[in-house]
Amino acid sequence: MSVAINEDLALSRFCRWAAIEGRSGEEKRIADAIIADLLQAGVPPDCITVDDAHLRSPFKGDIGNVIVTLPGDASLPRTLLSAHMDTVPICCGARPLTEDDQTLGRVIRSEGNTGLGGDDRSGCAAIATAVIERFGLTKTEPTRLLPPAVVVFLVQEEIGLKGAQFLDVTQIGHVDQAFNFDGGTMETIRHGAIGGERIDINVFGHASHAGVAPQKGVSAITVSAFAIADLHRGGWLGLIEKPDGVGTANIGVIEGGEATNVVTPKVTLRAEARSHDQQFRLKIVKAIRRAFEAAAAETVDVRGRCGRVEFESRVDYEAFCLNESHPSVIAATEILRRLGYEPRCEVANGGLDANWLFQHSIEAVTLGCGQAAIHTVDEHLLVDHYLDACRFATEIITRDARSI
Numbered sequence: 001m002s003v004a005i006n007e008d009l010a011l012s013r014f015c016r017w018a019a020i021e022g023r024s025g026e027e028k029r030i031a032d033a034i035i036a037d038l039l040q041a042g043v044p045p046d047c048i049t050v051d052d053a054h055l056r057s058p059f060k061g062d063i064g065n066v067i068v069t070l071p072g073d074a075s076l077p078r079t080l081l082s083a084h085m086d087t088v089p090i091c092c093g094a095r096p097l098t099e100d101d102q103t104l105g106r107v108i109r110s111e112g113n114t115g116l117g118g119d120d121r122s123g124c125a126a127i128a129t130a131v132i133e134r135f136g137l138t139k140t141e142p143t144r145l146l147p148p149a150v151v152v153f154l155v156q157e158e159i160g161l162k163g164a165q166f167l168d169v170t171q172i173g174h175v176d177q178a179f180n181f182d183g184g185t186m187e188t189i190r191h192g193a194i195g196g197e198r199i200d201i202n203v204f205g206h207a208s209h210a211g212v213a214p215q216k217g218v219s220a221i222t223v224s225a226f227a228i229a230d231l232h233r234g235g236w237l238g239l240i241e242k243p244d245g246v247g248t249a250n251i252g253v254i255e256g257g258e259a260t261n262v263v264t265p266k267v268t269l270r271a272e273a274r275s276h277d278q279q280f281r282l283k284i285v286k287a288i289r290r291a292f293e294a295a296a297a298e299t300v301d302v303r304g305r306c307g308r309v310e311f312e313s314r315v316d317y318e319a320f321c322l323n324e325s326h327p328s329v330i331a332a333t334e335i336l337r338r339l340g341y342e343p344r345c346e347v348a349n350g351g352l353d354a355n356w357l358f359q360h361s362i363e364a365v366t367l368g369c370g371q372a373a374i375h376t377v378d379e380h381l382l383v384d385h386y387l388d389a390c391r392f393a394t395e396i397i398t399r400d401a402r403s404i
Contacts, residue, residue, distance in 0.1 A: 003395045005133055010390045011383070013037065014125040015096040015108065018117045024086040024159040025054070025061035030121070031085060034066060034128060034153055041132040042139070043068065051168035057156055065154050065163050067171050068131060070397065072148035077176035077327070079149045079396055080362055081130065082164075083123030084157030084182070084353060088375050091117035098383070106383040115374070118381040120157065122369035123181030126386065127151050130393035137398055149397040150175065154353055157182075160198070160316050164356035175362050177328040179396060180354045184368025186339070186385045186392070189332045191365050192321030192347035193355050195281055199271040201292055202310040203227075203256075206301060207265040215302045217263030220256055223307040224267045226295035236287040245280025248349075249273045249288065276319045276347065285313050317355035321347055328365045335395055339388050367392065 022030035035048055047069050054061030066085075072078075087094075095111040110116040131151055137144060150172055154163035184190075203224050208217030228251060231237045240247045249271065256267030271288060275281035289311045296307035322329060324345055336343040354364040370385025 003133075003391055003398065005129060005387070005390050005394055007387055010125065010129045010387060011098070013129060014122055014381070014386065015098075017125055018094050018096045018121045021092045022086055023089050023092060024156045025059050027061065027085040027155045028063040030124075031063050031066050031153065034085070034124060037128060038068065038131060042135040043131060049171055051171055053163050053166035053168065054155055056166040057162040059156060059159055059162060061155060063155065065152055065167055068151040070131070070134065070149040070151065072146045074148065076145065076147035078174060079147060080152065080172065080175045080178040080364065081127040081149065081393055081397065082152040082154055082178070082180045082353060082357070082364065083127055084120045084154040084163060085124055086156055086158050087117040087119065087121065088115065088158050090375065090377065091115035091379075104380070104382060108381040108383060110377075110379065113377055115377055116379040116381060118369070118371040118379060119183045119374040120181070120371070122371055122381055122386050122389065124153055126181055126369050126389040127393045129390040130397050133394045134398050146398060157353055161351055161353055161356050164353040165317075167356070167360060169360045169362075172360075172362065177331055178357060178362050178364035179328065179332065179393070180352060180357065180364045180366040181369050181389060181393070182352060182366050183371040183374050185370060185372075185382065186336065186368055186388050187341040187343050188368060189329060189336070189343050189345050189365050190348045190352065190354070190367075191324065191326065191329050191345050193317075193319065193352045193366075194274050194276050194347070194349050195278055195319030195355070196272060196274045196316040196351050197281055197285055197313050198316050199273065199285060199288060199311070199313045201269040201271065203267045203269070203292065203296065204308040204310070205263065205265050205299070206305050208263045208301075210261045210263050214263055218299055218301050218305055218307050219263045220267040220307060221264045223292070223295045223299045224254065224269060226299060227292040230291045230295065231288060234287070234291075236284060236291070240284060242280075245275060245277050245283065247273060247275030247277070247280055247284050249284050274349070276321075278319060317351045318359060320355060320358040322363055322365065326363060328363060331396065332365050332367065335392050339391060
């Protein structure tokens with residue numbers, strides 16, 4: 001038997017919040033709306049704080065993470081719930097519309113040519129619903145034993161998990177179990193995730209007139225092409241499967257050149273490498289560097305000048321994996337089964353806020369809220385899954401000693 005929630009309010013809350021623009025670094029409007037709803041529900045102002053993650057993030061921004069601390073019976077497990085407030089740019093201007101789909105059931109889409117923003121406004125609305133339902137209980141059952149909890153609305157997830165990375169953990173305190181709400185359906189418990197590294201490559205050649213004396217120049221585009229071709233032939237791009245590891249790599253951005261009659265002197269590339277094995281991820285990065293440096297050294301003009309490479313990489317997030325006997329996994333499994341799901345554990349191949357939470361010693365599993373086709377104009381929210389996410393979040397922060 002699952003807990004009761006006000007479904008109409010939960011749905012209207014999501015639709016209101018999905019319509020508020022809030023791309024990464026511009027989350028203040030949605031943060032203000034979340035805080036206003038919580039205050040109206042009775043959450044004391046001194047339970048709500050905002051950290052300075054946006055000031056420490058390289059991308060800056062207009063607000064930090066919103067943190068809601070909920071005191072409770074110290075003998076009960078302390079729970080963290082989290083979701084990210086930012087959406088990708090394609091979701092700006094979303095106009096949520098509920099409709100019945102013959103295949104999917106009741107869904108919410110965006111009217112017009114935008115994404116919906118269910119990633120991750122549905123996560124925010126689900127955990128806010130839990131907080132609001134909890135404060136409703138304290139009014140009707142003032143003597144009920146409630147577990148302590150902390151709820152975090154994170155910024156800048158879509159541009160590299162920066163809100164989670166720069167979370168002020170001094171405002172969080174000890175956590176016994178943690179649940180991060182993000183994309184996907186409810187039955188999947190993501191108890192781990194891959195590690196990722198971003199790479200910036202500047203390739204320098206030597207300019208010359210491409211028609212009069214191309215042999216007197218070194219093309220940075222040619223150097224880059226040689227390097228990429230070598231990586232492709234060697235199996236170091238795309239899906240990488242080697243005897244000592246598995247991972248992925250991608251060169252996603254190439255910028256350079258201003259005219260066809262100039263041998264291009266500089267190209268800038270941005271790439272990434274991912275693996276569940278940190279050492280193998282480092283090996284991928286080394287292979288990419290080696291290919292570009294070799295291509296630069298081998299591309300020579302008539303004067304013997306060659307190219308040059310500046311190479312910089314940085315870790316976006318480290319891989320992690322919780323044991324399936326972890327308290328967060330066990331609690332998620334029990335509640336999902338009560339909600340009618342047959343849960344399955346999965347290690348994600350994409351980065352999650354939970355990656356950085358783990359680095360902060362907060363061991364979280366990640367659950368979906370029914371978001372589908374995210375980051376596209378076809379994005380939609382499966383209403384039944386979203387409402388079950390609201391029920392899940394509500395149960396985990398309202399069940400008393402008798403239900404544990």
